[in-house]
Amino acid sequence: MSIIKHNLPTEETQIEIIENDLLLPEYGEAMLYHDAGRFGYVKIGVKDNNGWQDESFRVEELPERLKYLPKHRDSYLTQSEFKGPQKAVSNFLRTQVNFSDCDIYKIPLYQGREPEELRDIFLLFCADNGIPTPSLIVFSGQGLYPKWLFDYPIPYAALIKWRAIQQELLVRLTPLGADPGAIDVSRVLRIENTVNTKTGKFAKVLWVNEDHGKVARWDFDMLADEVLPHTKAELIEMRKKRAEAKKKHGIISSYDSEVLRQELEQANRHIRELSSEGLALARLKDLEIIADARFGPMGVPQGERDKYIFYASIFIAQFIKNPLQFYPELRAMHQKLTPSLPWNEIQSSTSTAYRKMLDAFAGKKVEYKGRMIDPRYKLKNQTIIEQLQITPGIERKCITIYGREERKRRQQRQKERARREQGVPERKVYILKRHEELQANIEKARGLRAEGKKVKDIALEMDKSAKTIESYLYQR
Template sequence: MENFSSLERAQYHAWFHHHDSDGWITVAKRENGTFRQYHYQPEELANELTKWLGEDVFFSQNTFFKPERSIQNIRQLRSLYIDLDFYLFNYDMSWVIGKLEHDHFGKDVPDPNILIFSGQGLVLIWLLDPVPYKALPLWQAVQNYFLETLANLGGDPKAADAARIFRIPGSVNSKNGNEVRAEYRHDHKYELRQIQYDYLPELNDEVRKSSVKRKGRKKKVANLFNTYKLHYARLMDLVKLVELRNYKVTGHRETICFLYRYWLCCYSNDPTEALNQTVSLNLQFTSPLSLKEVERATRSAEKAWEARNNEEANKIAIEKGYPGAGYNVSNKKLIEWLDVTDGEQQHLTTIIGPNEKRKRKKVANMEMRREQGVKPREEYLKEQQEKTDDNLSLLRQLMKESPDASNYKLAALMGISESYVRKLKLSIK
């Protein structure tokens, strides 16, 4: 790699990370304090990088199903990553590398595929066998475990969401003029489920949907995992609701933006990115709010998220009888706020009322009975009618052959009860 040009290093890194990707990859460049973003298919990326190299160039670690970088558009989860801002603690790079090698790699985190020396900090990347967006709650749980494990080395909680972009090797960090470089350690791709099994075994029961009760750390980790699932499901329901209404949401714009910003803050722990994505969602409305209106209508969402992460605020909320600080909005209230119809609820995951829950429970029970070999009611009734018809036919034949035979004798010949013989005779008459 030392003899490669900056462009060749960038192209090699893009190939190493994304050569078998599916979906859109984001490339971004910081200019005048803002990001200019474009999206490319994997086969386009290497050639397009010729237009991008220079200062402050970033690209996405995961892919998106449409050219828009946001959590709800994730197509493939292709990597886990931790951004170590160790320079904030005045740690030396060589000491940090030694600490990682001696105390962490292969012990409480797997050996990463790539180390990116970003000019100031260090990014650790673990490549994954691609998994779809439905695995996002599990991905986030593992990601946050890595973050917690490496927090003492400057793990950045604001760089842990699935839509994150990092500097690409071959580009330059304008803060100090250093070129971003990479060290490729191995090309083995990890299975997300295996990482969870090896490093977060307390989630085994949650992933398998067990009803086993947990205590201590196991309960805490399980609760966090379920919280990720809930917040993600809420976000996806909100986006789905907007789609169902063809983005005509006038009358609910402020509420939708507020809820979206709050749930995204809770999920990503990055209030800046949450606001940016809320603004992007708003721009898709047929009649969007102004930027100032979005910021004003959703400002309290960020304050509620900050309170949710404040130990004292949580303590006060619990003393008052609440589950905790922040917003804990019931489905009933969400349905009222957003005027969610019964028809719309059929397409949602969590924002549903009692009637929709009962319908889904009924369907689930029917599917479970089928799996257990229990026949559907229509099939059962049909089989019973066929048995009755066969018994009637046999009874007619026996009565014709032995017209003086008693009900007791007929029952014995047919292998049924005497009372059933009398019932069948009523049908014959």
């Protein structure tokens, strides 16, 4: 039975649609970043005397669900949209908002303040510390949900940058009680006009950043430039400096200069974080591509299932921010890749990856070739290609799992695209153009010769050497 629709639309259960001048759409602020005209799934969760219940449904149903959602229960909504009912990273489809959950009421200095006072404190803190102004601020019944809306939703490909923004906002808003457990893409936040039973207060929009009569929105890349420590251009420059330093001094571990080592580590911290997470997410996506290419809609067959789910567990362990996310993410991949494999077998085959992940979160290291490194599995592409029997044709479909020959092919294509952008034509086009120019020159030279002009005069007129003109005249 639906956790929402069994509540009939009576005067007692229907949310009061508050008339306001805060530029909000009907049924609340959620419709600012959830477009009912898009495909996708969201999830509403409620908590009452019966415990926690949640339900996934299509985005197009959200306005109706919000309209009849009881306001007397703790109610939550996913901020992102997903390809299927499971709210897992591997199912992520799009999002149109960055957010934070600031438990500002836990800070002794701000305890006992009214919501409007907390709002003003937050905005002043942002202004004083160079934090971009949010599009709106929601009062959760205790704390604040600042939200930065985008002009357009971002897809899976931009998820790594989105996560980096979330992490940086967490760091910069820590003095205001930012919750480190509320930054993931599958996070649910309280729904406007529903009660927070801990305080008896209702969640509500406290403030909206107005821009020409509309809610102010950010260009996603501009927001990233404002929030993240370095812009893309700066990252490229740092990569260049790192390469020069390595060429001059050798590998980082052998630097004699501690200052240089620290500078390089600081400069490349952000790059390493993005690349490791990005690689894991891309490989997880590739695993779906490979399974679909090899086995089609029938799914991974018996004899291959353990291998695929084990690799999925390795990649999941590398990108999650909280150990509690491991099994929900694994269940989502289980439904996609190996639905016929019993869950207890999956837990058994992935137990080592799970244990290594827990060790990593506990800060443990293992020794490898004289260095202390992260204990989680690290796989080379060639190993994955051999184990999963990936053909060159499948490699072409993958995002990041491909071998040396496919890498060369992609690099060549990148060079060709760069040449096209610079205005350099394709070789066959260039040869054809040169041939046409040659024929035109031959015809012109012969025409001038037919008029009785001398070779040296033709050469002067056509800005060519006399020898070239002779080749035009006598070429068959």
